[in-house]
Amino acid sequence: MNGVEEKQSPLEGLKVLDFSTAFMGPDTTRTLAAFGAEVIKVESMHQHELNRVSAPYKDNIVGINRSYTFASVNTGKYSITLNLRHPRSAEVLTRLIDWGDVVVENFVSGSARKYGLDYEQLQRLKPGIIVLSFSAQGLTGPYSRHPGYGFNLLALCGFSHFTGWPDREAVAPIGSYTDLLCPWFALAAILSALDYRSRTGRGQHIEISQLEISPHFLLPAILDYIVNGRVQSRCGNRSPHAAPHGAYRCRGEDRWCAIAVHSEEEWQAFCKVLGYPPWTNDPRFATLRDRKNNEDELDRLVEAWTIYHSAEEVMAMMQASGIAAGVVQTIEDVVRDPQLRYRGHFQIVEHVEMDRYICQNVGFRFSESKVRWKRPTPCLGEHNEFVYTKLLGMSGEEFVELLNQGVFE
Amino acid sequence: MLQHYRVLDLTDEKGWMCGKILSELGADVIKIEKPGGDPGRNIGPFYNDNPAPERSLYWLAYNTNKRSITLNIETARGKDIFRQLVSRADFVVESFAPGYLDDLELGYFHLSQINPRVILTSITPFGQTGPYRDFKASDLVLMAMGGVMYVCGDEDRPPLRISVEQSYPLAGAEAAAASLIAHHSRILTGRGQWVDVSIQECIARELFMELGFWDAFKEIAVRAGPRRRRMASYQRDIWPCKDGHLGFRILGGALGAQTLRSLVEWMDNEGMAGSLKNIDFDLLDMSKVTRAQLEEWENELCRFFVQHTKEEIYRRAVEKQMLICPGYTPKELVEYEQLKERNFWTQLHYPEFGATVKQPEGFLRSSEVQCQIKRKAPLIGEHNEEIYLEELGISKRELHSLKEQGVI
Numbered sequence: 001m002n003g004v005e006e007k008q009s010p011l012e013g014l015k016v017l018d019f020s021t022a023f024m025g026p027d028t029t030r031t032l033a034a035f036g037a038e039v040i041k042v043e044s045m046h047q048h049e050l051n052r053v054s055a056p057y058k059d060n061i062v063g064i065n066r067s068y069t070f071a072s073v074n075t076g077k078y079s080i081t082l083n084l085r086h087p088r089s090a091e092v093l094t095r096l097i098d099w100g101d102v103v104v105e106n107f108v109s110g111s112a113r114k115y116g117l118d119y120e121q122l123q124r125l126k127p128g129i130i131v132l133s134f135s136a137q138g139l140t141g142p143y144s145r146h147p148g149y150g151f152n153l154l155a156l157c158g159f160s161h162f163t164g165w166p167d168r169e170a171v172a173p174i175g176s177y178t179d180l181l182c183p184w185f186a187l188a189a190i191l192s193a194l195d196y197r198s199r200t201g202r203g204q205h206i207e208i209s210q211l212e213i214s215p216h217f218l219l220p221a222i223l224d225y226i227v228n229g230r231v232q233s234r235c236g237n238r239s240p241h242a243a244p245h246g247a248y249r250c251r252g253e254d255r256w257c258a259i260a261v262h263s264e265e266e267w268q269a270f271c272k273v274l275g276y277p278p279w280t281n282d283p284r285f286a287t288l289r290d291r292k293n294n295e296d297e298l299d300r301l302v303e304a305w306t307i308y309h310s311a312e313e314v315m316a317m318m319q320a321s322g323i324a325a326g327v328v329q330t331i332e333d334v335v336r337d338p339q340l341r342y343r344g345h346f347q348i349v350e351h352v353e354m355d356r357y358i359c360q361n362v363g364f365r366f367s368e369s370k371v372r373w374k375r376p377t378p379c380l381g382e383h384n385e386f387v388y389t390k391l392l393g394m395s396g397e398e399f400v401e402l403l404n405q406g407v408f409e
Numbered sequence: 410m411l412q413h414y415r416v417l418d419l420t421d422e423k424g425w426m427c428g429k430i431l432s433e434l435g436a437d438v439i440k441i442e443k444p445g446g447d448p449g450r451n452i453g454p455f456y457n458d459n460p461a462p463e464r465s466l467y468w469l470a471y472n473t474n475k476r477s478i479t480l481n482i483e484t485a486r487g488k489d490i491f492r493q494l495v496s497r498a499d500f501v502v503e504s505f506a507p508g509y510l511d512d513l514e515l516g517y518f519h520l521s522q523i524n525p526r527v528i529l530t531s532i533t534p535f536g537q538t539g540p541y542r543d544f545k546a547s548d549l550v551l552m553a554m555g556g557v558m559y560v561c562g563d564e565d566r567p568p569l570r571i572s573v574e575q576s577y578p579l580a581g582a583e584a585a586a587a588s589l590i591a592h593h594s595r596i597l598t599g600r601g602q603w604v605d606v607s608i609q610e611c612i613a614r615e616l617f618m619e620l621g622f623w624d625a626f627k628e629i630a631v632r633a634g635p636r637r638r639r640m641a642s643y644q645r646d647i648w649p650c651k652d653g654h655l656g657f658r659i660l661g662g663a664l665g666a667q668t669l670r671s672l673v674e675w676m677d678n679e680g681m682a683g684s685l686k687n688i689d690f691d692l693l694d695m696s697k698v699t700r701a702q703l704e705e706w707e708n709e710l711c712r713f714f715v716q717h718t719k720e721e722i723y724r725r726a727v728e729k730q731m732l733i734c735p736g737y738t739p740k741e742l743v744e745y746e747q748l749k750e751r752n753f754w755t756q757l758h759y760p761e762f763g764a765t766v767k768q769p770e771g772f773l774r775s776s777e778v779q780c781q782i783k784r785k786a787p788l789i790g791e792h793n794e795e796i797y798l799e800e801l802g803i804s805k806r807e808l809h810s811l812k813e814q815g816v817i
Binding site: 007008010011012014023031035050053054055056057058059060062067068069071072073119137138140141142143144145146147148149151152153154155156157158159160161162163164165168169170171172173174175177180181183184185187188189191192193194195196198199202203204205206207208211212213215216217218219220221222223224225226227228230231232233234235236237238239240241242245246247248249254256257258259260262319322323324325326327328329330331332333334335337338339340342343345357358360361362363364365366367368369 | 410411413426430431434435452453454456457458466467469470471517535536537538539540541542544545546547549550551552553554555556557558559560561562563566567568569570571572573574575578579580582583584585586587589590591592593594596597598600602603604605606607608609610611612613614615616617618619620621622623624625626627629630631632634635636637639640646647649653654655656657658662664696726727730732733734735736737738739740742743746747748750751753766767768769772773774775776777778
């Protein structure tokens with residue numbers, strides 16, 4: 001495709017003001033930036049958002065522009081600082097809002113109003129604006145003012161109940177799990193609201209909470225309670241529809257391969273891969289029901305075979321016979337995974353303080369458009385002058401005056 | 410918001426969430442099932458524990474708001490009808506193995522000939538390209554290959570997934586967002602495109618923090634039961650209490666100070682604050698706390714928590730704005746006052762069961778548009794007549810013969 005003019009990014013021209021912090025909001029606007037939107041991250045010079053002060057840091061040296069976690073969710077954005085408590089911030093805010101199409105925020109319930117950033121005030125300033133409010137448990141209701149983060153909301157939302165062994169205490173699922181689920185719902189909502197606005201001229205206020213997204217990820221189990229009165233619980237790696245179904249120890253230090261045998265056909269293929277050891281003819285394992293009834297013994301026998309092979313060998317042998325199997329990959333395996341490499345999942349981004357860092361791609365590819373990072377993760381307030389004077393059209397004098405008064409702190 | 414758009418949803422359980430989201434945003438989503446029903450309908454649990462394709466609660470969870478028609482796209486007449494449907498559709502969502510639709514001459518290339526504006530969203534375990542594209546997978550395998558299992562579970566036992574399948578609804582949600590980005594591209598160019606979603610890649614994104622530790626120090630994060638890799642060490646996120654467990658993390662800075670101050674005061678009132686009393690909450694920097702010190706604090710906190718029930722602790726947490734949550738079961742979630750007060754649950758009537766089922770109202774609130782569930786999950790081919798007779802103008806006699814031929 002050499003010589004062909006670069007195609008327009010899908011979201012070219014979209015202007016986003018991001019007042020959000022931590023993961024959920026910033027990851028939402030990161031994807032908008034990846035596909036052409038201009039995203040301005042509005043921060044405080046002195047009260048740093050959670051991820052700017054989260055380890056790990058480049059070279060283990062603490063610094064607000066050195067966090068890998070922050071870089072991971074803010075690549076492609078501008079950063080400006082604005083002191084929302086300063087009496088003159090309102091006039092700056094008015095101009096920012098006039099510039100933007102979409103506002104994303106996750107203030108604790110009530111704070112948005114205090115800063116003049118609630119929907120009523122914003123839409124007066126700019127009719128047609130789209131405001132997306134993220135929250136822990138919603139903006140109304142008896143628990144709306146209770147602060148929450150993914151790492152504790154994951155318990156409230158039922159995920160830790162479903163993570164662990166039936167005979168043991170619950171364990172921590174992945175990261176701040178409920179945070180990770182919300183950005184895609186928010187993106188779908190923002191993009192739909194933009195379409196709606198282009199047809200009707202009308203903006204809207206959209207509310208997304210971790211508490212209300214999460215149940216959609218446990219819904220079959222929740223419906224089992226609602227309809228059948230059964231309270232399901234964590235069951236290790238087991239599945240009612242498959243056996244063997246688990247992570248099996250392989251040769252090497254803490255190496256494992258996940259294997260899932262659902263159908264009778266897959267069971268036959270599985271026995272063949274193992275070379276039909278005598279136990280595969282044991283009537284205790286003849287049908288799925290038999291295998292489920294004797295699953296502890298089955299798992300022991302499977303592992304007595306996998307332990308003599310590397311996890312990669314087990315995966316390759318199983319896959320060659322049409323059985324779902326995959327190495328339980330460490331982060332090192334994931335970074336080196338030939339499939340993820342082939343698809344360009346990991347990209348290297350250069351950065352003034354971090355030198356370079358690994359930036360993850362989104363989970364999808366388009367036939368006609370590509371992720372394009374217009375800039376690396378921003379240093380705090382890096383784009384103050386550019387944004388305030390070039391994008392908002394402040395005169396140099398005005399910019400300096402506000403700067404000297406501490407409005408941009 | 411998306412009332413003007415039609416989505417043809419050919420997915421099995423790997424992609425159901427995508428159409429569900431688009432339908433809650435207003436799109437007209439038609440689920441196309443093969444005669445006999447979507448294979449995902451065989452996944453339990455089932456209504457009243459009676460296993461049958463039209464009683465799957467897994468199906469009910471992710472197919473509300475959609476209409477259902479049956480169509481065998483492997484037959485010549487079925488292909489014709491499908492092409493006719495595509496000519497008036499805006500989105501097609503599918504989760505067949507890579508190459509399946511191409512072999513039927515219904516891949517993106519073919520569909521774009523019929524309707525250049527159509528967006529085809531394909532959801533597969535590893536994507537349409539690359540050395541693993543034909544690998545077989547399941548939720549367990551994708552959680553393993555995406556890297557999230559390795560960091561989950563007890564040290565002395567195998568790595569773990571979450572017991573309820575997570576990879577499919579996550580990828581479906583990402584697919585909905587991706588489809589709408591492609592839709593904005595279509596607004597600019599007038600043309601649709603092919604959206605290729607890899608479930609493995611959607612999962613891998615959950616590792617952004619572990620990736621940071623790898624990138625920074627070539628450190629491989631491991632599983633540590635209730636603890637996870639944070640700041641300077643592995644810290645507890647899950648804590649036992651009298652009747653279950655809690656979600657809580659010892660945090661430094663202003664964020665942590667408020668919680669710790671109230672919590673330690675409470676512990677002190679009961680004579681259980683121990684060494685936690687010596688912490689200067691305002692200066693606490695978790696990256697400087699030694700492993701031994703952290704363990705001592707954790708033990709003291711555990712001793713305190715197991716004296717109290719999760720509701721007792723949560724009540725106090727809400728009152729004092731402490732960042733502590735109870736670990737809820739599905740039952741407790743359904744009974745949770747906040748969800749009730751917010752009218753999160755709605756009753757959908759299912760004539761086939763002669764009953765209503767309580768289901769979530771929708772994933773978002775909008776000041777402008779009602780985004781609630783309008784329709785129960787459909788029976789197999791429940792809307793065949795609506796679509797085939799009324800919309801496509803197929804005669805009753807032909808519909809009957811198509812049924813006999815196994816096309817519909």
